[in-house]
Amino acid sequence: MDNNKPEQPNNHRPIPKLFFDDLTGARMNRCISCEQDLLDSQMPYFIEKAIKPHLGYKAYATVFEYAMCINCMNEHKGKISASSLTNINQYFQKHIDISRRQYLVAHELYDDLGLWMDHCMVTDRHITTIGECQIYAQCVGDQLAMGDCPYMISGEALDAVINLLSAETIDAFDKLKDELVGPSAFQDLLKGGPRVLL
Template identity: 35%
Template sequence: MDSSNKEHNAGYIQIPQIFYCYATQKPFEECLVCKKKLLESDTPYVIEKAIKKYPTYTAKDVVSEYAICLACNAEMQNSLSEYSKELINTYFNQRVDLMSRRHKMLKEHGPDIDAWLTNCLIYQTPVTDISEYQIYAYCEGSYLVFSAMPFMISGRAIEEIAEQLSPETKEVLDDFIDEHFGLPPELKELLKNRKLIHL
């Protein structure tokens, strides 16, 4: 779909600031893995952000964030163990119908991004009651697309998934952090201990 049609389609909006890169305060410009330019075409990609809030402060920490094109995302998914892929799929399929949610959310809230991210996808816990969570968006070029995403997942759900992943998958995810987040060892450990999951 070209840009002129997207402007008039309720399923598309310009990428909202909540999914901007924290460091630049602008939309992500390239894929974390292959460095493909994301905004210059209709390249499909996913944005993932992990956020931590502090009970006595209004400030939030962006623990990790990145954009990854669908080709690299698929390659990453394929590197996970079959056990872990089946576990993740079963976990979501048993708890939420993403397409039904999409239709319901578009009907009731349209493209109000806050409404899509205000409750945990799995437990419906309000984001105001959650200290750690991850948010996800599917984008094409400079547009966010309302599909199965966007959604927010609480730390509780993330831990449930992470604790059941196979050792092989945990190693793949640790290697992903090592390779793509140029962090000193103590910060790498902190990031790994956040039990991030890649969807």
């Protein structure tokens, strides 16, 4: 046994192209907030993209995309007001079929990405019937860590979530967006969002 090579957990798979940087065609490698290198460190991170699918995931336009390390994600999530957080959690508890996600994990169905991503986690609508959606992944290095993620949420469901947010939270998100977009290479792909960090 090669002791220099850490063993891959069985829920890890190479990050699929869907979650690559559509500007460069390569893996995302920087936290948009603290700019640390995500591929070299073992720091868990999240990828979020908003896309407009034309043929499901086969052909789509990217509205925005970014990667953020777990520390920055936790820090930014702390800006969500308590009332917004309660509302979001209640909404998801009511609408998400947790048993379906648990089934995927229990049966280790990690090789079929479609089982995780083809239907909106909230409305159950299929990707081919959706005009706009956001997709989420949790990663470590060049691996997708499957479990709570990956998933897809339709624009329709995101609008419902945004309606649950307090004015205070929406204001915090707008400030964060200005801060993150700035005069950077992300500008084009970020001007439309992020509408909400989930």
